[in-house]
Amino acid sequence: MAHHTARRVTLARLPSGVAVETTIHTYTGEAGDDDGPTLYVQAAQHGREINGTEVLRRLHAHLLSADLSGRVVAVPVADPLTFDRVSYTTPEQLDAVHSNMNRVWPGDPDGTLHERMAATLWEYAKEADAVVDLHTGAPDMLTHVVFREGHDASRALAEAFGTDLLLGEPAGEEADVEWADRGFDGKFRVAASEAGIPAITPELAHNKQLVEPAIRAGCAGLRGVLRELGLFAGDPDAPGDRVLARNHLGRVPATDSGLYCPAPGAAVGQRVEEGDPLGTVYDPTTYEALQDVRADRDGLLYALTREATVTAGQALANVAILRE
Ligand SMILES: [Zn+2]
Known part of the structure; x- marks a missing residue:
């Protein structure tokens, strides 16, 4: 049985003084924090991408009864502002500079609203040995996992997540000028890999809807990651018909x-x-x-x-x- 705590955490403060809060779940194996690796996993920093939130709810039951060798920190709603609007970005009244939370990592405690929110969550993420940032793409998109091209530990996580399509994405100096122009170095996954933490972005398909195959792919993926990290016993499933491709900026x-x-x-x-x-x-x-x-x-x-x-x-x- 894992030990579980759920903490309400204030991410930022709205102009009215209302606090923007979310819940952070922590699951610890019986041996305690110091034994074994830590996985940080979050969902819905783009609030309309709700399949990851449901994945974490289902994983919750699994984690409670699991024999966990380490620690899992899970944030089912990373951006309550976009979650409540069922949106991808916030209006300028909430963040006039960074409407997209996934361009500001690792955040800034003195910065804009999204920068403050990211900075608060980063305090948890930066302690982790691996990071999974659950996203959900368009209805007509293959479920896939994005990792930093050339980053072997991130690729291993992507393979353990086990979707049929893996997309390597160049970052930093290997990327095009347009990559930086679009603020992609502020993606959570990129900031984590810059900090030396293996990180992946699963894209589960079907935003705005809870779609069973996407949710199941997310649950199976996280179980694979937990086994890869040694948090769960056993080896990740053997890969199926896997395709590795390169994500590029052109569309x-x-x-x-x-x-x-x-x-x-x-x-x-x-x-x-x-x-x-x-x-x-x-x-x-x-x-x-x-x-x-x-x-x-x-x-x-x-x-x-x-x-x-x-x-x-x-x-x-x-x-x-x-x-x-
Ligand atoms: Zn997203």
């Missing part, structure tokens, strides 16, 4: 606003070649075709929007470059 964007009609038969999971048709963006009033959408490179089509009303610049599809 196939809408070049104009309109209605996007995907090409018949286009579906996530397909191998595509540069130039393969992915659909058309139309002007809904004149029926004029505004964009002949095509794959921008050879690779694996791992996300394709089904939200047909699109605005210029929005990603219509994502193609990852196959590595293995």
